[in-house]
Amino acid sequence: MAKKRVVSTKINGRPVEFLCEPRQTLLEVLRESLDLIGTKEGCSNGNCGACTVLIEGQPVDSCLVLAVEAEGASIETIEGVAKGSELHPLQKAFLEEAALQCGICTPGLIMSAKALLAKNPDPTEEEIRFALAGNLCRCTGYDKIVRAVQSAAKCCADTTAN
Amino acid sequence: MRDFEYEAPSTLASAIEQIVQGNGSVKALAGGTDLIDHIRTGRLRPNLVVDVKKIPELNVLEVGSEGLRLGAAVSCTRIYENAEICEKYSALTDACHIIGGIQVQNRASVGGNLCNSGPAADSIPALIALDATCVIAGPQGSREIAVEDFCTAPGRNVLESGEILVELNMPARPAHSGSHYLRFIPRNEMDIAVVGVGASVTLDDSGQNFVSARIGIGAVAPTPLFAKEASEVLFGLPVNEESINKAVEAARAIATPITDMRGTIEFRKHITGVLTKRALEKAIERARQ
Ligand SMILES: Cc1cc2nc3c(=O)[nH]c(=O)nc-3n(C[C@H](O)[C@H](O)[C@H](O)COP(=O)(O)OP(=O)(O)OC[C@H]3O[C@@H](n4cnc5c(N)ncnc54)[C@H](O)[C@@H]3O)c2cc1C
Ligand code: FES
Ligand code: FES
Numbered sequence: 001m002a003k004k005r006v007v008s009t010k011i012n013g014r015p016v017e018f019l020c021e022p023r024q025t026l027l028e029v030l031r032e033s034l035d036l037i038g039t040k041e042g043c044s045n046g047n048c049g050a051c052t053v054l055i056e057g058q059p060v061d062s063c064l065v066l067a068v069e070a071e072g073a074s075i076e077t078i079e080g081v082a083k084g085s086e087l088h089p090l091q092k093a094f095l096e097e098a099a100l101q102c103g104i105c106t107p108g109l110i111m112s113a114k115a116l117l118a119k120n121p122d123p124t125e126e127e128i129r130f131a132l133a134g135n136l137c138r139c140t141g142y143d144k145i146v147r148a149v150q151s152a153a154k155c156c157a158d159t160t161a162n
Numbered sequence: 163m164r165d166f167e168y169e170a171p172s173t174l175a176s177a178i179e180q181i182v183q184g185n186g187s188v189k190a191l192a193g194g195t196d197l198i199d200h201i202r203t204g205r206l207r208p209n210l211v212v213d214v215k216k217i218p219e220l221n222v223l224e225v226g227s228e229g230l231r232l233g234a235a236v237s238c239t240r241i242y243e244n245a246e247i248c249e250k251y252s253a254l255t256d257a258c259h260i261i262g263g264i265q266v267q268n269r270a271s272v273g274g275n276l277c278n279s280g281p282a283a284d285s286i287p288a289l290i291a292l293d294a295t296c297v298i299a300g301p302q303g304s305r306e307i308a309v310e311d312f313c314t315a316p317g318r319n320v321l322e323s324g325e326i327l328v329e330l331n332m333p334a335r336p337a338h339s340g341s342h343y344l345r346f347i348p349r350n351e352m353d354i355a356v357v358g359v360g361a362s363v364t365l366d367d368s369g370q371n372f373v374s375a376r377i378g379i380g381a382v383a384p385t386p387l388f389a390k391e392a393s394e395v396l397f398g399l400p401v402n403e404e405s406i407n408k409a410v411e412a413a414r415a416i417a418t419p420i421t422d423m424r425g426t427i428e429f430r431k432h433i434t435g436v437l438t439k440r441a442l443e444k445a446i447e448r449a450r451q
Contacts, residue, residue, distance in 0.1 A: 002167045022168035022211065025198065045199045049265055058239070058268040064198050065269070066191070068168050069213060112264065134263020 009070050011036070012080025020067040027051045027062040030077060038078035038107050042136070049135035052108035053077050059115045061134070078107035081114065090114055090152040099148035101139035109135045113149045122153055163202045170213040174299055174328065177217055182301050182324045184210040190326050191215075192235045193269035195262065196278045219299075219328050220273070225250065230292075230332040234273025239264075241272065251332060252448055253288035253341035253360045260284055260345065273327050279313040282355040282381035286313065288343040290378025290388045291360035292332045300325035310378070310388035336373075338365040340448025342441045345380070346433050348424070355381045356425045357433040359413070361441035365401065369450045372396040377409065377441070382417035382434055389413045392438065406442050413438040 004019045011034070020029050027044075030036040030053070042048035044063045051062040054076040081088045090110050093099070100106045109132060116123060116131040123131065128149050129142070137145060171177040181188045189208040191197055192215060200206040214220050220235035225246050232241070238258035241247055248255045254272070261270050261284050275285040276296070286309065294309040301324045309330065313319050321327065345358035358380035364373040375396040377389040392412035399405035419430035 001165050005168070021165070023163040023165055023201075025163075044202065046195055046262065046266060049263065052265055055268075059265045060268050061195075061265045064194050064266075066168065066194065066198065066211075066213075069170075069191075069194075069215075071170075115264075131264055134265045 005068050007068055007071050009072070010074040012076055018067070022066060022068050024067045025063050026053070026065040026067045026070055026075075029067040030062060036077050036079050040104050040107055042104065047136065048105070049108045049112065050105055052111045052135065054111055054115055057115060057118065059112045059134075076111070078110060081110060088114070089155045090117070090149070093148040093152035093155065094145075097144050097148035097151060099140060099144040105135055105137040105139075109137070109145060113152070116149070117153055117156060121157060123149070125150070163198075164204070164207060166201070166208055167210045168213065169210065170216050172216045172218075174217050174219050174326075177212055177214060177326060178299060178301055178324060180210070180212050181326065184208075184212070186323050188212060190277070192220075192271040192274040192277075193237060193266075195266050195270040196274060214326060222329055223247075227334060229334040230254075230330075232272060232294075232330045232332070234277075234327040234329055235271045236273070238267040238270050238272065242267075250335045250339075251292055251341065253291045253343040253362060253445075254285065254332075256343040257284040257288040257360070272330065276309070276312060276330070277319060277321065277327055279315075279317050279319045279385070281313075281316050281384055281386065282358065283386065284343065284345060284355060284358055284380065286386035287358050287360035287378030287380040288341070289330060289332075289360075290386060291341055291343070291362040291376045293362070293376055294330045294332045296330055297328045298325050299328045304328070310386070313385035315384050336364050338367065338369060338373075338449050339363065340445045340451070342444035342448065344437055344441055344444070346437060354424065357381050357417075357419075357430055357437055358386075359434065359437040359441040361438065361445045363396070363442065363445045363449050365446070365449045370401055372399050372401060372405065375409070375442070375445075377413060377438060379413060379417065379434060379438070382419040382430055387416055389416055389438075391416070401446055406439055409442060410435045410438045 040050035042050035046064045187209040191213045220233040222233040224231045242255040272285045289309045341362035343360040345355035347353035360378040363375045380386040392409040414435045417434040
């Protein structure tokens with residue numbers, strides 16, 4: 001068997017070292033070794049986006065990243081989004097707009113939406129739908145998700161304005 | 163997933179050495195958006211995976227008077243975030259914008275799209291339209307090949323054991339040039355092309371006549387095709403519907419699609435014509451801007 005590697009990363013702002021086999025995906029290591037189970041596994045082949053995390057601020061499917069590739073990388077998962085007990089505006093908006101039912105797609109959607117708003121604080125509906133096209137939801141029909149992202153964008157803009 | 167070793171060399175020479183030593187059971191890893199799933203499902207069974215993303219030559223992205231140098235491991239996102247590339251090599255950035263969703267685009271490379279050599283790969287007709295040359299390195303040194311000669315069958319290409327794709331070079335764009343890639347899919351995004359067409363045109367100073375054109379077609383044959391006759395028939399003709407229809411007929415004539423869940427032979431042939439027309443029209447519009 002291939003020998004295990006030590007990988008040094010930063011996860012949610014904190015330095016994290018882990019041991020993994022080359023064949024393990026980042027998703028596996030997050031969930032199984034680091035107990036960060038907020039990141040979900042849907043399809044394991046890059047289609048559903050449930051496993052979305054940010055690497056250097058960019059959304060990627062963690063099921064399509066080898067954990068060894070994360071050496072030196074800065075990773076953000078859903079666990080790093082709330083500040084203590086204070087939910088992120090996107091998390092609040094998802095609750096207020098009822099943008100989730102079973103919830104398995106939600107962590108991935110929040111990560112994708114967070115990256116979108118960081119790049120484009122005032123996206124159009126079409127821009128939101130394209131940015132979230134790599135995140136599938138079998139429950140909501142997407143409208144409420146789009147509305148939640150719009151409302152979070154508005155709320156962030158209002159707080160910056162104040 | 164099956165067990166394998168992993169290396170991430172920082173020079174081209176060490177990458178080639180590792181690939182040669184791996185003796186056939188090696189796969190290069192760029193964005194992993196094809197490879198990781200292929201290993202998981204057992205379609206590929208490498209004993210060694212060589213991550214090529216740390217090799218400087220594969221990360222080159224330069225646009226200048228010589229043309230465009232595109233390192234094989236550069237992600238789609240990096241390509242389309244470059245405004246000059248979007249303007250001059252629009253067919254390429256059109257393709258990069260529709261390969262998967264954002265998560266895939268942040269990892270997937272055009273080099274990987276080409277080396278995976280799928281008949282419906284979106285970047286390849288665009289690369290054909292933009293007259294790309296592949297720079298390949300291996301234990302015997304390096305060689306170059308036109309992109310339309312790179313794929314040999316579904317999932318197969320000219321790379322010999324020990325060789326890797328280093329970069330893609332596209333010539334500088336003459337004045338009054340424009341290009342476009344588009345595909346037909348049943349959804350709005352995140353799907354595999356039923357047909358894909360890339361077109362590039364260069365017009366004369368008046369913008370009324372074709373100087374030259376190149377058309378690439380995907381998903382209608384075992385490999386993406388350079389539609390040579392459809393391209394050359396346009397040389398010197400006035401820009402009008404009659405001329406475009408000549409190219410459309412020639413493009414349809416070389417399409418030898420199959421019937422599958424995404425479309426029948428007749429449908430694909432028809433769509434090849436429709437998309438050739440639309441790709442040319444958009445390329446012309448861009449050439450006139
Ligand atoms: C959800 C999803 C949606 C997708 N949608 C599309 C789509 O719409 N259109 C489309 O065309 N594709 C699509 N793809 C396929 C895939 O994203 C592309 O083919 C991608 O461009 C491959 O690039 P990569 O860098 O990820 O390659 P990898 O997966 O790293 O490599 C692909 C293959 O090429 C080989 N390889 C890579 N680089 C080199 C090199 N430099 N030299 C030699 N061999 C090399 C690898 O060994 C492997 O066999 C999709 C994939 C997913 C998961
Ligand atoms: S689990 Fe990664 S995309 Fe579905
Ligand atoms: S809420 Fe169930 S998949 Fe989105």
